[in-house]
């Protein structure tokens with residue numbers, strides 16, 4: 001057996017065990033607090049809502065365990081089980097050009113994986129979300145979304161894939177620098193195009209019509225140094241009753257988007273505070289920082305791929321007989337997440353730091369009490385647990401637990417005007 005096969009299997013086992021252990025901790029922690037609403041929320045969240053959040057979180061965690069077992073089995077089947085090798089040998093028989101063979105092999109595996117994961121996606125939407133009253137999608141909308149996503153993926157993904165494979169084959173030793181430049185340009189164009197061209201294919205966006213809310217929002221925007229940003233409402237309620245707000249795009253395509261579900265459940269004060277938090281992300285340069293970080297990560301990724309691609313053991317230890325650029329790319333995309341999982345807590349921690357900074361900004365520029373009550377409402381309406389296990393939260397959570405965020409906002413208020 002190859003040394004790298006053993007290393008790979010070691011990392012796969014360790015990540016599966018760690019995920020199961022963290023999931024089990026979370027379920028236990030939530031169960032232990034099932035009987036009582038945490039004191040800080042006792043007057044705002046009913047026992048019924050608290051227990052709904054607990055049951056919802058645990059249902060998702062249990063589905064997560066099944067998904068993990070399924071996906072890990074397939075990862076092993078594709079790699080050391082010889083799955084990629086079989087697909088590759090099949091397409092070699094078709095005697096296409098190397099570039100077309102590469103595209104065909106990668107598309108075959110991508111489609112196979114998507115089909116294999118469909119039952120889990122269906123179960124999540126039509127069983128779990130349905131049971132807890134979140135699902136608003138019909139099977140028709142769901143299927144239509146799938147078709148649209150597939151077409152979009154083919155239209156945008158195939159040319160990009162072809163260009164990267166071509167660079168890998170033809171651009172010499174420094175191909176990874178060119179591929180990275182191409183990848184970053186693609187990412188920037190997508191961020192720019194997403195709010196205006198792509199998101200509207202799935203949802204309806206309209207400008208906010210509420211006059212008194214608009215006046216307040218304008219005042220807040222001016223106070224924070226923003227000029228004529230458009231505030232949009234998206235009909236998220238067509239698919240799900242989960243609510244959210246986000247900031248998207250850049251340049252002229254910069255948009256602030258509120259879910260209609262969020263506007264329905266929050267008061268004007270609360271909407272203003274949530275918006276102030278979103279503006280905080282922008283003012284503290286979180287979007288730029290995340291982009292910079294992801295560009296550095298992808299640069300390292302391409303450099304690593306360039307090295308692995310030239311190493312015979314990389315193919316043979318992962319079940320591929322015939323070395324090629326497309327099998328290198330495919331193996332790399334399949335196995336990287338296993339290793340990246342172990343550094344994911346660093347990214348979660350950075351994201352939580354950004355949340356605190358955005359809260360601080362909201363505290364300085366709006367009513368922090370309204371932000372607290374908005375948070376409580378959002379936790380309740382999204383059935384997010386108020387009692388996460390601290391280690392599970394440290395590992396995964398992009399947002400700090402509700403109790404810590406609220407305490408932090410209160411502390412800021414206590415330590416004087418922001």
Ligand SMILES: [Zn+2]
Pocket residue numbers: 277278281354355358
């Ligand atoms: Zn945030």
